[in-house]
Amino acid sequence: MSISINGSVMEGGGQILRNSVALSSLLGKPISIHNIRNGRKPPGLKNQHRTGLELAAEIASAQLTGAKNGSTKIEFTPGTLKIPGDFIADSVTAGSVTLLLQIALPLLLFTSQPSATSSRLTLKGGTNATQAPQIDYTENIFLPFVRQFFGIRAKLQLNRRGYYPKGGGEVLVSVAPLTQPLKSFSLLERGNVRCIKGIAHFAKLPAHIGPSMVQGATKVLSAQFAGMSNNAVPIHIESRRERNELSAGAGSGVVLWAELEGGGIIGGSAVGTKGIDAHLLGETAAQDLIRGLDAGGCVDEWLEDQIIILMALADGESSVLCGKGELQLHTRTAIWVAEQLSDAKFHTEQLESGHTVIRCKGIGYGPEYI
Numbered sequence: 441m442s443i444s445i446n447g448s449v450m451e452g453g454g455q456i457l458r459n460s461v462a463l464s465s466l467l468g469k470p471i472s473i474h475n476i477r478n479g480r481k482p483p484g485l486k487n488q489h490r491t492g493l494e495l496a497a498e499i500a501s502a503q504l505t506g507a508k509n510g511s512t513k514i515e516f517t518p519g520t521l522k523i524p525g526d527f528i529a530d531s532v533t534a535g536s537v538t539l540l541l542q543i544a545l546p547l548l549l550f551t552s553q554p555s556a557t558s559s560r561l562t563l564k565g566g567t568n569a570t571q572a573p574q575i576d577y578t579e580n581i582f583l584p585f586v587r588q589f590f591g592i593r594a595k596l597q598l599n600r601r602g603y604y605p606k607g608g609g610e611v612l613v614s615v616a617p618l619t620q621p622l623k624s625f626s627l628l629e630r631g632n633v634r635c636i637k638g639i640a641h642f643a644k645l646p647a648h649i650g651p652s653m654v655q656g657a658t659k660v661l662s663a664q665f666a667g668m669s670n671n672a673v674p675i676h677i678e679s680r681r682e683r684n685e686l687s688a689g690a691g692s693g694v695v696l697w698a699e700l701e702g703g704g705i706i707g708g709s710a711v712g713t714k715g716i717d718a719h720l721l722g723e724t725a726a727q728d729l730i731r732g733l734d735a736g737g738c739v740d741e742w743l744e745d746q747i748i749i750l751m752a753l754a755d756g757e758s759s760v761l762c763g764k765g766e767l768q769l770h771t772r773t774a775i776w777v778a779e780q781l782s783d784a785k786f787h788t789e790q791l792e793s794g795h796t797v798i799r800c801k802g803i804g805y806g807p808e809y810i
């Protein structure tokens with residue numbers, strides 16, 4: 441009997457697919473998902489989602505039916521997880537490679553046999569899209585966080601940028617299979633900002649674009665941090681011009697992150713669009729980062745939803761301090777999916793300060809040999 445997942449619940453986006461299919465693969469539970477991306481226009485699968493499903497089906501030796509572009513219903517019956525190996529997925533369009541990684545990473549952590557070899561995952565498509573983590577976010581915010589707190593060993597190499605609309609980017613991710621379940625963690629104290637770092641990337645655009653983005657971001661951040669008593673937060677934003685052959689098309693973007701005492705990380709970003717002023721783009725990313733810092737959590741609103749599946753799989757209770765106000769809909773949706781498919785128990789609590797704490801009793805998932 442397969443478990444039926446309603447893809448129109450809450451956020452009603454592609455993340456429901458990714459989390460459901462990853463948990464289905466690991467826990468050996470067949471699923472059917474209907475009303476896929478009902479919260480989006482147009483609904484149904486796009487290239488990126490279909491490619492991600494096919495990739496998961498390959499790694500989990502699963503039977504996948506209904507995965508066509510535009511489809512609003514799929515069935516996924518997982519088999520045995522593969523041993524570590526080489527996998528390739530290509531969204532062909534500018535569909536986000538980081539969202540392909542979201543579906544594949546949990547699977548590659550747990551292989552069917554113990555192995556000292558890492559999996560090598562080549563992902564092709566968009567590296568710096570809107571509505572998705574930019575590759576620089578995944579490399580500098582998501583991966584350092586999950587390495588530190590969950591004990592994941594994964595690293596990423598950017599071979600070629602792929603900007604919208606051309607795509608054509610390529611990244612290589614190597615993921616070491618776990619020899620023990622994911623660690624649980626507690627991150628409830630918001631530490632001071634230790635430093636702010638960033639990357640202002642661009643390709644096939646005039647040389648002044650990079651420094652302008654850096655100046656825009658630095659102006660906003662310096663004004664903000666000049667008022668602080670310690671006035672000593674180092675800010676380092678790198679201008680990175682990609683060589684022409686290392687980017688399929690023209691594009692730009694800024695990703696900034698604040699490293700906090702205690703290990704939290706807060707990100708802020710902006711993706712360039714045609715004709716946008718580079719200085720303004722840098723300012724926009726900096727304002728995004730400041731908004732994230734002002735929220736007062738140890739993680740930002742995006743990391744929040746991206747770690748839910750890992751908290752569900754981890755061994756023991758994890759807890760994390762999130763920003764003030766209600767949890768993001770993406771996060772609440774991820775929790776809903778995790779509770780539909782696993783025995784993980786989530787509890788969210790709004791503190792008097794207005795912050796929300798997410799607690800999760802994880803299932804301590806691991807293949808039998810662990």
Ligand SMILES: Nc1ncnc2c1ncn2[C@@H]1O[C@H](COP(=O)(O)OP(=O)(O)OP(=O)(O)O)[C@@H](O)[C@H]1O
Nearest residue numbers: 453454455456477480571572573574577742745746
């Ligand atoms: N600016 C950002 N920085 C980092 N991560 C982001 C950013 N914007 C979105 N994300 C992440 O991208 C993911 C988007 O999930 P979503 O359900 O919207 O998926 P999707 O596949 O793009 O589907 P859809 O096209 O249905 O929106 C979430 O995990 C979210 O945290």
